[in-house]
Amino acid sequence: MRLLVVGGGITGLAAAWEAVRGDGSRPPAEVVVVEADARLGGKLRTETSDGLLVEHGPDSFVAYRPAALTLIDELGLSDQVISISGVRTVYLHARGRLRPLPAGMGMVLPTRLWPFVTTGILSPLDKLRACLDLLLPRQLRDGDDVSIGGFLRSRLGSGIVQRFADPMVGGIYGAGVDELSLDAVLPSLRADEAKHRSLMLASLANGRTARGSARGANSPFRTLAGGLGSLVDALAEHLTAAGVDLRTGVGVRSLRPTAGGGADAGFTDGTTGSFDAVVLAAGVTGSAELLADAAPAAAAALGRVPLASSTVVTLAYPADAFAAPVTTHGWLEAEPAPISGVTVSSAKWAGRAPSDVVLIRAFVPGRLGAIAAAPDAELVPAVTGHIRRVLGARRPHSSVRVARWPGMMPKYTVGHLSRVAEVEAGLAHLPSWRVAGSPLRGVGVPDCVADGRRQAALALGPTPGS
Numbered sequence: 001m002r003l004l005v006v007g008g009g010i011t012g013l014a015a016a017w018e019a020v021r022g023d024g025s026r027p028p029a030e031v032v033v034v035e036a037d038a039r040l041g042g043k044l045r046t047e048t049s050d051g052l053l054v055e056h057g058p059d060s061f062v063a064y065r066p067a068a069l070t071l072i073d074e075l076g077l078s079d080q081v082i083s084i085s086g087v088r089t090v091y092l093h094a095r096g097r098l099r100p101l102p103a104g105m106g107m108v109l110p111t112r113l114w115p116f117v118t119t120g121i122l123s124p125l126d127k128l129r130a131c132l133d134l135l136l137p138r139q140l141r142d143g144d145d146v147s148i149g150g151f152l153r154s155r156l157g158s159g160i161v162q163r164f165a166d167p168m169v170g171g172i173y174g175a176g177v178d179e180l181s182l183d184a185v186l187p188s189l190r191a192d193e194a195k196h197r198s199l200m201l202a203s204l205a206n207g208r209t210a211r212g213s214a215r216g217a218n219s220p221f222r223t224l225a226g227g228l229g230s231l232v233d234a235l236a237e238h239l240t241a242a243g244v245d246l247r248t249g250v251g252v253r254s255l256r257p258t259a260g261g262g263a264d265a266g267f268t269d270g271t272t273g274s275f276d277a278v279v280l281a282a283g284v285t286g287s288a289e290l291l292a293d294a295a296p297a298a299a300a301a302l303g304r305v306p307l308a309s310s311t312v313v314t315l316a317y318p319a320d321a322f323a324a325p326v327t328t329h330g331w332l333e334a335e336p337a338p339i340s341g342v343t344v345s346s347a348k349w350a351g352r353a354p355s356d357v358v359l360i361r362a363f364v365p366g367r368l369g370a371i372a373a374a375p376d377a378e379l380v381p382a383v384t385g386h387i388r389r390v391l392g393a394r395r396p397h398s399s400v401r402v403a404r405w406p407g408m409m410p411k412y413t414v415g416h417l418s419r420v421a422e423v424e425a426g427l428a429h430l431p432s433w434r435v436a437g438s439p440l441r442g443v444g445v446p447d448c449v450a451d452g453r454r455q456a457a458l459a460l461g462p463t464p465g466s
């Protein structure tokens, strides 16, 4: 079987790895990966210079979705996996200062009551309103997807939405909770309401179970000592050794179905190729364009997945620019600000900067409006001015890097699961063509790895005769 993988981000590389390894019943495929950019990795981009390790895209992944750790293990990199340094200290910038997230705070709801009752992040009125959830009847009807923000507001009031849900969930998904789909992003909330009626009661019960099983004590975040770019390097090395044809700087321009259900591909360098199966791991726009002729309904549904932009501003400061050592791992903004949050990479991870440097990553999602689209000359002073006010920097930063990701983050808005179903139905006549990666079934690195592998296996199909 000859497999074409379109896109050399983490999804495409994971798909190629799955295909070339075989799975015992399926023999290794002959694989060509085509990446339009000059480098592999897509959004995984690690820069090492001036003694700094700068992540321009993702800087870590969650361990409770095992696909990334499994892949890392298969590549022989397990000894490179690192957890956060020291104790996890998450703050919200709310009501004028940095305030620690209440102990036992989940993504949206408290799993312990007392720290929630005593936190200064919410006003007494917000807390009272949240407690109304204990009395309210069920709000959700079967079958209707709703926004996370709308659902939470109806049960818990707007305080919890503005100060917890929007910064925490919106920060990960690059979109406001008022547009994000409950069923695609936080389906557990629907299950919690169905089972316990009250979300607070459900969360407290979940907290008791987690404490009983000693889960949740440690941070779930992991990365690699050499940054996530080292995962891309290791994959490239193993794939090359396994005979995969990795082409960079060449795009796929067209795909045409063959009589046998495969694809004839045209490349931007003028060459062509014939394949038995295709994994489209080229993001929303890249994959939708290539499906337009062969599967117009799938292309249209995919094209309706909205996209967010994001900018990462990485700043290095001399450590003595701050009156006190910067030990926080970062914070999320719970009120209007020119950024949505900050990671202090030098405090959070080992080996990101020399000991006399504080390395900070600030996020400017497109949803913040004009500031996100402003040129560096406006953006950087707005970001540094805010950081100076929050952390009390007395001296300017010594270096800055700006990474812009325009229209590249799929947003799982209300109705997302219907769009996924439409893409799948629109491709039903081409079972060896699969769309993989962040556009449909999870934006996190482990989701992309898992989906890349699964879609490669599905594209290659069952072994003849098995």
Ligand SMILES: Cc1cc2nc3c(=O)[nH]c(=O)nc-3n(C[C@H](O)[C@H](O)[C@H](O)COP(=O)(O)OP(=O)(O)OC[C@H]3O[C@@H](n4cnc5c(N)ncnc54)[C@H](O)[C@@H]3O)c2cc1C
Binding pocket: 006, 007, 008, 009, 010, 011, 012, 034, 035, 036, 037, 041, 042, 043, 044, 056, 057, 058, 059, 060, 061, 062, 250, 251, 252, 253, 281, 282, 283, 286, 287, 310, 311, 312, 405, 408, 409, 436, 437, 438, 439, 442, 443, 444, 445, 446, 448
């Ligand atoms: C700033 C930022 C921070 C993030 N932080 C985290 C984090 O901390 N943890 C986490 O788990 N996730 C994080 N994510 C999400 C995660 O990085 C992405 O969802 C994931 O990397 C997407 O991988 P992918 O391979 O599906 O897509 P991409 O990385 O976008 O790769 C798609 C590739 O396809 C190529 N392509 C497009 N069209 C064609 C064509 N016609 N021919 C050939 N090639 C083509 C593109 O050049 C691109 O390289 C973050 C994302 C961003 C932007």
